[in-house]
Amino acid sequence: MDKIVAFCKRRGFVYQSSEIYGGIRSSYDYGPLGVEMKRNIKEEWWRRMVHMREDMVGLDSAIIMHPKVWEASGHTATFNDMLVESRTSKRRYRADHLIEEATGIDAEGLSPEQLTRIIEEDERVKDPADGGRDFAPVRPFNLMFETYMGPVKTPENLAYLRPETAQGIFVNFKNVFQTSRVKVPFGIAQQGKSFRNEITPGNFIFRTREFEQMEMEFFVEPGTDEAWHEYWIEERWNWYTDLGLKEDNLRRYEHPKEKLSHYSKRTVDLEYNYASVGWSELEGIANRTDYDLKQHAAYSGENLEYFDQVTGERYIPYVIEPAVGPDRIMLAFLVDAYTEEEVKGEVRTVLKLHPLIAPxxxxxxxxxxxxxxxxxxxxxxxxxxxxxxxxxxxxxxxxxxxxxxxxxxxxxxxxxxxxxxxxxxxxxxxxxxxxxxxxxxxxxxxxxxxxxxx
The missing domain is CATH 3.40.50.800 (Anticodon-binding domain)
Known part of the structure; x- marks a missing residue:
């Protein structure tokens, strides 16, 4: 990964943000080649997901939304990572990552109490900064960035920078199907900025606090959701391989039932083998059921049912969601394409990108x-x-x-x-x-x- 980071700066793909001031952690600027490649990735996604389909429309929703959106979605109460602070170095870590890196134990999804117990009892868990083992109890840390609307910072003016683009789609579901003449099954696609106050961002552009997302919510009749889920898993896999990503570096990961998100019936990740980072999530494809639309109907008082004119039935659609970010896609393609080979006795460095995404x-x-x-x-x-x-x-x-x-x-x-x-x-x-x-x-x-x- 160090070679990729150095290459990206040298060739003008990615720079450290605010570098002349020492930089700011997990923030990056896309240089002349990087911005072209990222735009090409986004345009290819939009072409495949929207322009090549009859059952898809687009949306561009606001970054700052009504605070109740995030209450309804569950983000205000549950969008947390587990934070642990070292009393010796004063550094803060994501507890499950700290445990996993030290012991190999998969600690994601464990309660604060369970994580605290492991840290206290397992001697292998140490502060990476100073080797100490004096940690405060693990506590939840909400990842949403807070801001205020208007000139006065009062609780009534509290707002959030969106942590995902998906909720903008759900709250516009009724607007879209009433104005666009779409019929279930259909999808709404969106690209845009999201913000998460990650405890331990890192691995270059893989995990940052400010990032872009490309999400699509595909609304289907209940009972057809499982078949559509399989369809979108295959469709998204094919998009990557059609653009030249090596299948040897791509795999499917089925989320265990006990670790599914609160809204998910089933989630399958497409994982990529990110060089020294190893296998990590590239894209998630989730069966979100009718959770989100039901939540927003309950909190807003709006009827978000869909009326099927053919059958005469009313129902809340189920939703299949492929969600990914162009930053992670770009990193995967850079790692996959970077090649050093010998030509006529000389080493040639070549970036074997598919022409459609080449800068x-x-x-x-x-x-x-x-x-x-x-x-x-x-x-x-x-x-x-x-x-x-x-x-x-x-x-x-x-x-x-x-x-x-x-x-x-x-x-x-x-x-x-x-x-x-x-x-x-x-x-x-x-x-x-x-x-x-x-x-x-x-x-x-x-x-x-x-x-x-x-």
């Missing part, structure tokens, strides 16, 4: 800065730009320029050479195979489009 789709090189080669190359670049992110480079040897683009993940390089002057053709070079093909200037746009779409 830059193609680079245009004039073999020489001299006329008319450079003019032809510049005209080709100007003609292609706007279709997708391109890069123009006329500095250094052609081999060095290839290597720079390989490392940036650019799948195709288009070279204008001296032969182009006569035959009106250019060379398109493939990043992964290193194969080259001659293509007429007039056909470059269509050829690149075909190569990028895969």
């Amino acid at each position: 830059t789709k193609a680079a245009v090189f004039p073999l020489s800065k001299k006329e008319p080669v450079s003019t032809i190359a510049r005209e080709l670049y100007d003609d292609l730009k706007g279709d997708y992110r391109l890069f123009y480079d006329d500095s250094g040897s052609i081999g060095r320029r290839y290597r720079r683009q390989d490392e940036a993940g650019t799948p195709f390089c288009v070279t204008v050479d001296f032969d182009t002057i006569e035959d009106k053709q250019v060379t398109i070079r493939d990043r992964d195979t290193l194969e080259q093909e001659r293509v007429p200037l007039a056909a470059v746009r269509d050829r690149l489009k075909a190569l990028i779409s895969g």
